[in-house]
Amino acid sequence: QVQLxxxxxxxxxPSQTLSLTCAISGDSVSSxxxxxxxxxxxxxxxxxxxxxxxxxxxxYSDYAVSVQSRITIxxxxxxxxxxxxxxxxxxxxxxxxYCARELVSTTSMQECAFDVWGQGTMVTVSS
Amino acid sequence: DIQMTQSPSSLSASVGDRVTxxxxxxxSISSYLNWYQQKPGKAPKLLIYxxxxxxxxVPSRFSGSGSGTDFALTVTSLQPEDFATYxxxxxxxxxxxxxxxxxxxxx
Numbered sequence: 001q002v003q004l005x006x007x008x009x010x011x012x013x014p015s016q017t018l019s020l021t022c023a024i025s026g027d028s029v030s031s032x033x034x035x036x037x038x039x040x041x042x043x044x045x046x047x048x049x050x051x052x053x054x055x056x057x058x059x060y061s062d063y064a065v066s067v068q069s070r071i072t073i074x075x076x077x078x079x080x081x082x083x084x085x086x087x088x089x090x091x092x093x094x095x096x097x098y099c100a101r102e103l104v105s106t107t108s109m110q111e112c113a114f115d116v117w118g119q120g121t122m123v124t125v126s127s
Numbered sequence: 128d129i130q131m132t133q134s135p136s137s138l139s140a141s142v143g144d145r146v147t148x149x150x151x152x153x154x155s156i157s158s159y160l161n162w163y164q165q166k167p168g169k170a171p172k173l174l175i176y177x178x179x180x181x182x183x184x185v186p187s188r189f190s191g192s193g194s195g196t197d198f199a200l201t202v203t204s205l206q207p208e209d210f211a212t213y214x215x216x217x218x219x220x221x222x223x224x225x226x227x228x229x230x231x232x233x234x
Contacts, residue, residue, distance in 0.1 A: 113176040114216070
């Protein structure tokens with residue numbers, strides 16, 4: 001059974017860097033049938049995809065344009081985990097952050113879905 | 128980006144009711160559409176992938192249909208544990224995008 005366990009601070013000051021880690025059990029961050037994503041959810045409920053990292057003979061990352069200049073998602077193969085770094089945070093980054101596995105079909109890369117999620121981390125940015 | 132629009136935003140229903148939620152994409156996404164259920168304080172849970180495939184362990188009262196731009200999630204006989212918020216999500220092209228959610232409440 002695949003599980004994702006999130007960790008990281010929940011309180012930041014403006015301009016600091018948000019750093020969250022998602023530890024994977026039951027799968028590998030290097031799996032060629034998965035991608036490892038970060039998603040956040042606004043207080044009103046809206047879900048926003050932030051980005052992902054995945055391995056297909058080499059490492060790739062994709063990011064949402066809205067955060068592209070501030071975000072990095074890195075895999076850590078030695079610890080079987082991946083991390084989100086979001087720099088220059090503002091109060092607008094205050095929300096719940098989730099990591100999620102995107103399981104990809106062997107027949108089509110577009111046939112994919114978030115089938116396993118972390119428990120969520122509430123991050124507050126306040127001076 | 129592909130915009131996903133769900134309707135209604137909320138609905139009230141009774142146990143045993145048949146409920147249908149619709150999701151429309153701003154362009155054709157073939158059958159690359161997923162549905163999730165979320166309860167308060169919990170992460171979303173995958174119900175349906177590729178428009179109509181039931182995720183393992185999900186009750187058969189949930190079903191999905193559609194292709195192109197118009198999709199639907201149907202619950203044939205609403206159970207007490209089904210009162211939640213439901214989201215659609217397209218996997219046709221990044222950035223992955225979600226509908227705004229449909230909250231199913233008890234009448």
